[in-house]
Amino acid sequence: MGTSGRQGPAGAEGRRARRHDPQRRTRILDAALEVLVADGVAGITHRKVAARADVPLGSVTYHFASLADLLAQAFAWYVGQRTAEYEALFTEVATRADLIEILVDLVQAGPSRHRGAVLGFELHLAALRDPALRALTHEWTRASRAVLARLTGPETAARLDALLEGMIMHALLSTEREPREETRAAIAQTLGPAAVGPGA
Amino acid sequence: MGTSGRQGPAGAEGRRARRHDPQRRTRILDAALEVLVADGVAGITHRKVAARADVPLGSVTYHFASLADLLAQAFAWYVGQRTAEYEALFTEVATRADLIEILVDLVQAGPSRHRGAVLGFELHLAALRDPALRALTHEWTRASRAVLARLTGPETAARLDALLEGMIMHALLSTEREPREETRAAIAQTLGPAAVGPGA
Amino acid sequence: MGTSGRQGPAGAEGRRARRHDPQRRTRILDAALEVLVADGVAGITHRKVAARADVPLGSVTYHFASLADLLAQAFAWYVGQRTAEYEALFTEVATRADLIEILVDLVQAGPSRHRGAVLGFELHLAALRDPALRALTHEWTRASRAVLARLTGPETAARLDALLEGMIMHALLSTEREPREETRAAIAQTLGPAAVGPGA
Amino acid sequence: MGTSGRQGPAGAEGRRARRHDPQRRTRILDAALEVLVADGVAGITHRKVAARADVPLGSVTYHFASLADLLAQAFAWYVGQRTAEYEALFTEVATRADLIEILVDLVQAGPSRHRGAVLGFELHLAALRDPALRALTHEWTRASRAVLARLTGPETAARLDALLEGMIMHALLSTEREPREETRAAIAQTLGPAAVGPGA
DNA sequence: TATGAATGAGTCTTCATTCAT
DNA sequence: TATGAATGAAGACTCATTCAT
Missing domain, CATH: 1.10.357.10 (Tetracycline Repressor, domain 2)
Incomplete structure (x- = not known):
């Protein structure tokens, strides 16, 4: 449960900044697929994807409109x-x-x-x-x-x-x-x- | 939300009080199946089921533990x-x-x-x-x-x-x-x- | 978590009827104290007390006004x-x-x-x-x-x-x-x- | 409820939007202490704290995991x-x-x-x-x-x-x-x- | 271009209390 | 007299999305 990759101050466990990250888009897509395997369409969320891709939450909504x-x-x-x-x-x-x-x-x-x-x-x-x-x-x-x-x-x-x-x-x-x-x-x-x- | 607008004293349209209501349980089950057909496991919620069964939200959680x-x-x-x-x-x-x-x-x-x-x-x-x-x-x-x-x-x-x-x-x-x-x-x-x- | 004594159909695990039960009132009081020890004023509820006293939920609200x-x-x-x-x-x-x-x-x-x-x-x-x-x-x-x-x-x-x-x-x-x-x-x-x- | 009536688009009285708000975290903590003084651990809720800190409900859960x-x-x-x-x-x-x-x-x-x-x-x-x-x-x-x-x-x-x-x-x-x-x-x-x- | 902060809607669930029987 | 059923209010928490920087 949200152990890793929680965004926001509530659980700000580190993740070093990684500016300039080409193929971030595909890393996110891969992460999304992993989440789909694990939790299905019923269970996918921006947050889970971000956590699995090890990118900030904003990055997911930035690269994908919805x-x-x-x-x-x-x-x-x-x-x-x-x-x-x-x-x-x-x-x-x-x-x-x-x-x-x-x-x-x-x-x-x-x-x-x-x-x-x-x-x-x-x-x-x-x-x-x-x-x-x-x-x-x-x-x-x-x-x-x-x-x-x-x-x-x-x-x-x-x-x-x-x-x-x-x-x-x-x-x-x-x-x-x-x-x-x-x-x-x-x-x-x-x-x-x-x-x-x-x-x- | 609220096709039939329950919850909240304001807006008490429709739905007569139905205190004694046997087979409410099965009505809820049928409503749940309808919601599943329409929105899938990914989209089922207590609220949708309650609305479709035309029972108050609390009734669903009363009859089913989760x-x-x-x-x-x-x-x-x-x-x-x-x-x-x-x-x-x-x-x-x-x-x-x-x-x-x-x-x-x-x-x-x-x-x-x-x-x-x-x-x-x-x-x-x-x-x-x-x-x-x-x-x-x-x-x-x-x-x-x-x-x-x-x-x-x-x-x-x-x-x-x-x-x-x-x-x-x-x-x-x-x-x-x-x-x-x-x-x-x-x-x-x-x-x-x-x-x-x-x-x- | 509510393993025992859940009232209502959602988890109707047996409890034989016990009509005519003098000192039920004090059994409820003792149960309330047990709940207080365990969970404090912050955590006491009718349901927990009823479960611990092994009486129906209604019995607690019947004997105590609030x-x-x-x-x-x-x-x-x-x-x-x-x-x-x-x-x-x-x-x-x-x-x-x-x-x-x-x-x-x-x-x-x-x-x-x-x-x-x-x-x-x-x-x-x-x-x-x-x-x-x-x-x-x-x-x-x-x-x-x-x-x-x-x-x-x-x-x-x-x-x-x-x-x-x-x-x-x-x-x-x-x-x-x-x-x-x-x-x-x-x-x-x-x-x-x-x-x-x-x-x- | 709602001393200062948040939540719900209807009734947007008071409280200016305050997007950038440093020390919001400590304002929330102070509000929580006030609620504790007033109502105790038994009576604290997210809503009361949010109202007293004059921040939206979501802000409290954003800053504190639980x-x-x-x-x-x-x-x-x-x-x-x-x-x-x-x-x-x-x-x-x-x-x-x-x-x-x-x-x-x-x-x-x-x-x-x-x-x-x-x-x-x-x-x-x-x-x-x-x-x-x-x-x-x-x-x-x-x-x-x-x-x-x-x-x-x-x-x-x-x-x-x-x-x-x-x-x-x-x-x-x-x-x-x-x-x-x-x-x-x-x-x-x-x-x-x-x-x-x-x-x- | 990225992202941390923020927020409002909505989710599940619990519960005090009421009521019909 | 008791009690199972029922319900509305509220609780904690999640999350998609927006926005200022």
């Missing part, structure tokens, strides 16, 4: 990173088996994917109510499917995308991990028997 | 209702085609399912951070799968469950409806070729 | 007991040495006197602001001094009374106990060289 | 002032008679000492329950005794300290003033026959 703005930019920043990662993930895929293995990893990765999964769901839910964010989710969904679609065709990509989303949510919430074999079978089934590859 | 408590009970109340509905949905299913049609409806129902879908995702996300809610999501997932599993066997039920969840989320977020035929094909594929029914 | 009334009656109840005890304490005193020993015990009794000392100071401080309570402190002071005065004469009694009060407060607040010899010397000095006894 | 924090700092601020005063009081003391006269004044000063005496007892009582405050009372007691001890030696200083405390409390509570001669005799007795002075 909390909603900060949220939108943070999500956009995240989606941008994520999309690149996602694309990179499939560049080496040559065979159907390669693809399956990568998708199984995606679902099973567990704690390491936690951050990504949580942010994804937070964004989805926020977008449900904020049209400004919806543009982002649309573009993200489109991009994800496009990546898959290059390997599987569009219908299968859409199905896969839905299946993966559902499985990841379940994995996130269940205490015991689903057997890897089970995950693989579900993906393989959805993928269908067809060959896979940029030329498919 | 906002977290109210949330938990509202979700539990919802899951209880939902589970019953869900089970009822499948009692008449006799053939594979019946099942598919019902599941397609589930995904496509659109605005009418909006409420249910939003509450479901809100609960999932909240459960991610609150272990107390996790018990609820576990039980819910278990029950949903059990219903499906009676018709399809456990593995298929799990896959279907994930697929449906993903498709519903996407349906919720996308502006244009996916063609019904597409949804049906995805479900049919996941269901596999096997027969369906209590004896399957 | 919290101030409860407070006043609790203090009066306490002073009554205390005065009797105090008088009893000195009935056996025959010599100057007896008296000194008893007074040293009074100051040094430590934790066992904690309750009494705390209540005494709470009452004194409350009386500072509430004239209704002042009658009580006057009477108490008068009675205490009268008891001592029978053995020492009025001037010495007043001095002793002040000294004891100060020493008890200090004992209450300091971490290490003052040497018994020190306490004895201070009392002996204030008592003066004169003989002691009902006939003094 | 009410307990405000209380602690206010008491510390008071003890600091008080200790200095107390020391100054005895710098001129040359003879036993000087010392006695000053101490008698201390006890008898009546209404003018009211503030000091009340704050002292409030602090003592609060310290009984809050270890953080206990550090303050220890230091205060130590300092007071040290000042006396320079003139009387340590044992006598401790006795005097207790006697004074008790007498002041009684003076505070009784309606009629004790004869000055009585007070003087008690102090003289406790002081003993010895000479007094820095060299004593």
Whole structure:
């Protein structure tokens, strides 16, 4: 609880001045994402972000017009990173088996994917109510499917995308991990028997 | 603030004194669910719930020890209702085609399912951070799968469950409806070729 | 925090009905004193008292017209007991040495006197602001001094009374106990060289 | 409520905007002490302090992390002032008679000492329950005794300290003033026959 | 350009008290 | 006679945002 980084005299525990700090903007965005992972959209505040970024409170409101703005930019920043990662993930895929293995990893990765999964769901839910964010989710969904679609065709990509989303949510919430074999079978089934590859 | 303007002696418009009011508790729970649909866990407050239930603010805190408590009970109340509905949905299913049609409806129902879908995702996300809610999501997932599993066997039920969840989320977020035929094909594929029914 | 005895549905942990309960009034008074020891005048509430007395909240407001009334009656109840005890304490005193020993015990009794000392100071401080309570402190002071005065004469009694009060407060607040010899010397000095006894 | 009616855009009577306001912190501390004198620890609230300091409510919570924090700092601020005063009081003391006269004044000063005496007892009582405050009372007691001890030696200083405390409390509570001669005799007795002075 | 100070609205929660039964 | 339910007022505290420097 506000141990560190409280602003204002009430708890002025040091933080040396750091004038001239390029990439402060992105440090704040990263901090915002961390807060989102920890506390969700329901729990994000300027103060928490400032504390985590180790910048003064005023710096956050200076760089971002409002909390909603900060949220939108943070999500956009995240989606941008994520999309690149996602694309990179499939560049080496040559065979159907390669693809399956990568998708199984995606679902099973567990704690390491936690951050990504949580942010994804937070964004989805926020977008449900904020049209400004919806543009982002649309573009993200489109991009994800496009990546898959290059390997599987569009219908299968859409199905896969839905299946993966559902499985990841379940994995996130269940205490015991689903057997890897089970995950693989579900993906393989959805993928269908067809060959896979940029030329498919 | 104050859609119906409570609090403060000035402005005593509306709302008759309602001293003896049984089922006030459930009215509050219903109001809480409405607020959750409208504003999410991120936006629920005692005040909004009180206004929507048309009860004084103090009444909400009287019946529920904390906002977290109210949330938990509202979700539990919802899951209880939902589970019953869900089970009822499948009692008449006799053939594979019946099942598919019902599941397609589930995904496509659109605005009418909006409420249910939003509450479901809100609960999932909240459960991610609150272990107390996790018990609820576990039980819910278990029950949903059990219903499906009676018709399809456990593995298929799990896959279907994930697929449906993903498709519903996407349906919720996308502006244009996916063609019904597409949804049906995805479900049919996941269901596999096997027969369906209590004896399957 | 309100673990036990919370009233109202929010935390309705059992407490069997106990119709017809004579001396409920005094049970409530005793509970009020316990709360005063624990949390002070600053922290007493109907609810805490009810919880500690294991009676319904309504019972407290039923038996006592207001919290101030409860407070006043609790203090009066306490002073009554205390005065009797105090008088009893000195009935056996025959010599100057007896008296000194008893007074040293009074100051040094430590934790066992904690309750009494705390209540005494709470009452004194409350009386500072509430004239209704002042009658009580006057009477108490008068009675205490009268008891001592029978053995020492009025001037010495007043001095002793002040000294004891100060020493008890200090004992209450300091971490290490003052040497018994020190306490004895201070009392002996204030008592003066004169003989002691009902006939003094 | 609201002596000076803050909060709420309606009713913006009085109080000029005072953006830059150094020593606001100490104004708040002084206001807190005034509230403590008037209503005690039991009655202090952010609102009362804000009203008395003539600052907005938010300003109090901005400068002090919690009410307990405000209380602690206010008491510390008071003890600091008080200790200095107390020391100054005895710098001129040359003879036993000087010392006695000053101490008698201390006890008898009546209404003018009211503030000091009340704050002292409030602090003592609060310290009984809050270890953080206990550090303050220890230091205060130590300092007071040290000042006396320079003139009387340590044992006598401790006795005097207790006697004074008790007498002041009684003076505070009784309606009629004790004869000055009585007070003087008690102090003289406790002081003993010895000479007094820095060299004593 | 940055930022510490400031503030008003609103949040959850507690509570004395009232009242219908 | 008791008491569970109810409620309005107020409490501590948080926070988005504004502003002077």
